[in-house]
Amino acid sequence: MSLPDRKAIKDLFEGLLGRDVEIGDATPITLDHPRPVIATYVDDNYKLTAIALMDLHLAANAGAAIALVPKGGAEAAIEDLRLPPNLFENAAEILNVLAAPLGDAGVHVKLSSTFAPGETVPPQVEAVAVTLGAREDVTLDISGYGSGRLALVQVPA
Template identity: 35%
Template sequence: MSATPLPSALEVRELLEGLLGRELEVATGGPMVDPGGETGALVAEFISDQMQLCALVVMDVPLAARAGASIALMPSQVSENAVGDGELTDVLLENAGEILNVMASLFNAEGAPHLRLSAVHPPKAALPNDVAGWVMAYVPRLDLECDVSGYGPGNLSVLVV
């Protein structure tokens, strides 16, 4: 069995565009999304069938709010209010969690371990020790600047641990 693959920026963009039903501009070389930053970030854990942590996706509050509003066809003002407050509503948090759940498919390649979403940690929540050490680590990772058409920008980090 081979290691969990790191998806390409194109694969991430195509998955999110298909899910959100709108264009998404993606640029590589974005900043590492830091859950310890001022507004925090959503941190999603992906585990194998053997319960081993294999991948993380870290989504900043602006992207979580904008993608969460977009997938539910909510007005962009809903996401802008959340970005301005620096806090996600329960609905935006749930919608972003659904997006992260579908993102598990990015890691499931032939010959690699099957991964599934295990947990989503909301912004500013304390991370488990086995997760916290990886979030800002220099491991195979993809740091992206994303712009959801009609909603706005945010950042996303995809890591294979």
């Protein structure tokens, strides 16, 4: 399995959101408060292969943009440091679609689970999520909404 390149990430977000998205470098996402939305991906043998982290800003902005929720809904979530259930569900759907570019010709990858900010995350997932090895950390700026960070972390074999 290999991580998707930045063009694939940008294209996926633009296609899902129907908006222009700018992509750039980002500092690694941590598990500090506010905690990110975390997604786990497995192969056909249910082996953990990748983890995605979406910070509160991106989860709120992308979750609002995909459902055409006014920008104020995302801003309120960010201000309150709390992701409402509807924005979490929308962000989780984006993370589900992200499984496609995470796979490659030899490995089929599917979303296994998503964790909302504040939910208990298995220790193994937390340990891999903060690994600084094979990962891609990017900033995505969604036209009309705002920016946030996404991290894709490859699980060591």
